[in-house]
Every structure is written in C-alpha cells, then in structure tokens.
Amino acid sequence: MQQNEMRLEFDSRSCNEAFARVTVAAFMTQLNPTLEEVADVKTAVSEAVTNAIIHGYEGRVEKITISCQIEGEYLLVEVIDKGKGIADVKRAMEPLFTTKAECDRAGMGFAFMEAFMDTLDVQSAPDCGTTVRMSKRIARTETGSPQSRSFPAVQL
Amino acid sequence: MEHSFTITGTTLTVHLPSEIDHHSSRQLCQETDRLIQRRNIRRILFDFHDVSFMDSSGIGMILGRYKTMRFLGGTVMAVNVGERMQRVLTLAGVYKVIDIYEGAPEQSRLL
Numbered sequence: 005m006q007q008n009e010m011r012l013e014f015d016s017r018s019c020n021e022a023f024a025r026v027t028v029a030a031f032m033t034q035l036n037p038t039l040e041e042v043a044d045v046k047t048a049v050s051e052a053v054t055n056a057i058i059h060g061y062e063g064r065v066e067k068i069t070i071s072c073q074i075e076g077e078y079l080l081v082e083v084i085d086k087g088k089g090i091a092d093v094k095r096a097m098e099p100l101f102t103t104k105a106e107c108d109r110a111g112m113g114f115a116f117m118e119a120f121m122d123t124l125d126v127q128s129a130p131d132c133g134t135t136v137r138m139s140k141r142i143a144r145t146e147t148g149s150p151q152s153r154s155f156p157a158v159q160l
Numbered sequence: 161m162e163h164s165f166t167i168t169g170t171t172l173t174v175h176l177p178s179e180i181d182h183h184s185s186r187q188l189c190q191e192t193d194r195l196i197q198r199r200n201i202r203r204i205l206f207d208f209h210d211v212s213f214m215d216s217s218g219i220g221m222i223l224g225r226y227k228t229m230r231f232l233g234g235t236v237m238a239v240n241v242g243e244r245m246q247r248v249l250t251l252a253g254v255y256k257v258i259d260i261y262e263g264a265p266e267q268s269r270l271l
C-alpha cells in the first residue's frame with residue numbers, strides 16, 4: 005500500500021494561500037489524480053487556509069500547519085490553526101453562515117470543502133484553535149486510458 | 161495574470177485574474193467599487209476568460225458587487241465561464257441572481 009506524509013508550517017499571510025494549495029497539489033500528484041481532483045483539493049485547501057487567516061487569527065501573523073498523508077488511495081489533509089476557535093461548529097458549517105459578512109464573505113467555505121472532498125471533520129474550541137480534517141479518495145481506474153490520468157496536473 | 165478593467169458607457173467589464181482567492185480578490189473589490197462609484201456604472205460584466213482557479217472568496221466578491229448593482233438598479237453577468245467555473249458558480253447558487261454565459265454573447269459585446 006502506498007504511504008507518504010508531509011508537514012508544512014507557514015505564516016498566516018494571505019499571500020501564502022496560493023503557496024499552500026499548490027504545495028498540497030504537488031504532494032498529491034503521486035496518486036496520479038485527474039485535473040478535476042487536483043482542482044477540488046486546491047479549492048478545499050484554499051478555503052481552510054483562508055479561514056485560518058481571516059477568522060482564526062483575524063489578520064495577526066501566526067503559524068498555520070498543514071499535514072498531509074497518503075494512505076493507499078486516500079489523501080488526508082489537516083489544516084490547523086491555534087487561533088480564536090469556533091464556539092458552535094455545527095452552526096458555522098451551515099451554508100451562508102458567516103461572522104464576517106461586512107468583508108464580502110459568502111459563508112460558503114465549509115460548503116465548498118464538503119462538496120469538493122469526500123469527508124470533512126472540524127474540531128474546534130474557543131481560544132484553542134481549529135483543526136479541519138478532510139479526505140478524498142483518488143481512485144485509480146486501471147482500465148482508464150493513461151493520457152486521461154497522467155496530466156502534469158499541478159499548475160505552478 | 162492580473163486583472164484589468166474596460167468601461168463602455170455605463171458597463172464595466174472586469175477581466176478577472178487567473179486565480180481568485182481571498183488574497184487576490186481584496187484589491188479587485190476595492191478597485192471595482194471605486195469605478196462603480198466614480199463612473200456611474202449600471203452593469204458589471206465579469207469576464208472569466210483567464211480564470212483557472214476560484215474559491216468562495218470569489219463568490220463573495222461577485223455577490224458583493226451584485227448587491228451594489230441591485231441597489232443602483234443595475235445588473236451583473238458572467239461571461240466566458242468554463243466548465244470548472246460553472247461548477248463552482250452553480251454550487252454556490254450564483255446562477256440564481258446573475259446570468260452566466262459559456263461564451264461572450266453578442267449582446268454583451270455590443271455594450
């Protein structure tokens with residue numbers, strides 16, 4: 005069974021949003037994903053990292069950690085901040101719910117993570133930070149034509 | 161790719177950048193809002209031609225401008241929207257409030 009792991013720690017600056025999603029996309033190429041699967045993961049990572057920056061740390065520059073694992077056909081991604089935390093996770097995850105409507109937030113971040121990944125789990129407590137755990141099965145179809153699967157899927 | 165703007169009459173075309181996230185949409189929102197205020201804009205055309213990535217920050221950006229246009233009695237539409245971006249916009253329900261075109265319809269070119 006294929007296994008691999010990586011950990012990434014970076015400043016909660018908005019310029020790192022692109023860096024974070026591209027890095028995870030690069031890590032997942034060993035699963036031979038389709039372009040669509042890569043785009044799905046990039047979107048979900050972008051959502052979680054953006055949330056850590058604007059809601060978790062509220063603009064302060066602190067550290068965000070991403071931990072990625074490949075377990076067979078599965079990609080597991082954890083995005084961790086030690087910021088403000090969420091009092092009511094269930095409510096926060098409802099589509100359109102946002103505490104920063106004045107900043108043009110659509111309240112669709114968790115909905116996007118849910119839609120683009122297979123599983124989503126959010127652990128959070130006020131003042132203790134937030135851990136977003138997501139996974140996606142990157143299915144290899146043995147019968148699929150090689151061209152359709154082996155794109156150089158990362159756009160740097 | 162950076163964003164740019166074209167103004168024809170009261171129509172503002174926003175040529176969106178290749179990646180729309182929280183980082184890139186901040187300046188885009190500010191500049192768009194300034195043009196709406198100063199140039200009496202009544203129609204916004206978001207041109208997705210160059211867009212390869214957009215997350216929900218882009219949805220917030222579009223809906224925010226939509227609210228302004230609605231308040232001013234104007235309209236918003238999206239053109240040159242590829243397959244992936246259609247999926248993202250549909251998922252967020254944006255098609256309910258703005259018209260989304262795969263290509264650039266004649267009508268929008270004429271404006």
Ligand SMILES: Nc1ncnc2c1ncn2[C@@H]1O[C@H](COP(=O)(O)OP(=O)(O)O)[C@@H](O)[C@H]1O
Binds near residue numbers: 115
């Ligand atoms: N890492 C986080 N730390 C603190 N609060 C968070 C975090 N992530 C999400 N939230 C809360 O959950 C709400 C919903 O998040 P989301 O669905 O991404 O929408 P948006 O980012 O547009 O507000 C946020 O408005 C915020 O209150």
Ligand SMILES: [Mg+2]
Binds near residue numbers: 051054055112113216
């Ligand atoms: Mg969000």
